[in-house]
Amino acid sequence: MKNSIVVVDDDPIIRMDLREMLEEEGYHIGGEAKNGQEAIELVAKLKPDLVIMDIKMPVMNGIKASHIIRKMQDTSVLLLTAYSQKELVQDARSAGVAAYLVKPVSEADLIPAVEIALSQKERMDALKHDLQQLKQSIEERKRIEKAKGIVMKAYALEEEEAYRKMRMASMAFRMPLSRLAACILQDGPGQLASMSLPDNG
Template sequence: MMKNGIVVVDDDPIIRMDICEMLEEEGYTLAGEAKNGEEAVELVARVKPDLVIMDVKMPVMNGIKAARIIRSMQDTSVLLLTAYSQRELVRDARDAGVAAYLVKPVSEEDLIPAVEIALSQKRRIDSLKQDLERLKQSAEDRKAIEKAKGLLMKAYALEEEEAYRRMREASMSARMPMGRLAELILSDGPEAMSGHGA
């Protein structure tokens, strides 16, 4: 379920310990602890956790500023802890891309569902990103295939269908994806086909 675990950030070591214990009891992996926002940013850049649970009020750099930096670096979910629930805090937290916030003292009944929600948001974002990557790749492949087909048509005076058929056959006999074959044709010229079964 989780790849890189959870980072817990609070300037109070007892609160950190409590939260870490609650998480471990529920079987979550801990990726590290930090005592202020600056340490949190450095730690997150290094361990790339799935989730950061972070206090708002901390010395050196507060949780909202740290959350904003973390969210701009990577898709780590952030769960903020606060001793008070103020309107502008909620707005700032939302603007910083925070998944949720909890009011301290945090109980296990509040923490675990919030962690689950934040992690499921992270999984959804990850899977959307993968889908986008695949779409981008297939669009790039289509462009390359079109260009390579054009090169073959020109080089061997072929009709479009014949050029495409030859590419498909070469792709199948070389057990090479069409996109990869197209890249070869574009980089090495139409002769690249002859080495791949066409």
């Protein structure tokens, strides 16, 4: 089963047509909504990969709903409209939508647009993951540096010797260096007291 999609349009016939086209391509339709407010509630509940949404709808239009959805989470939005006015295109872009299609929508137009929108989401997810890992790595480095300073002071060691002592302890206790550093920061360097450094020769 492919990615999860929510379809939003106040016309039930259009929703049915979109569902059929997407399901034929193997996509999973997580839910349907008939206005922007329902779309926001559904997205919050289902966390789909993509929302395909009409612009002109009662209660709340698609552009306003897109703004809210994009702030809530990293769900891609593909907007549909019967109008191709420049202002709408600009509004759609400022709402952070991935793609924009003018009705009536054919399968030949819909499926490539869906693929583009989903591939953009995958790239954004990958970038977010990389940034999170980088942030974690920086935090770990900071923790190790702080712990190393404590070990240097406690045992009157040079920086390189303190680091080697921590590495030895990391291997002896079978724990990552970052976790050992967290223990030193929390409980002090006492657990390293029994560990002697190897001879330099």
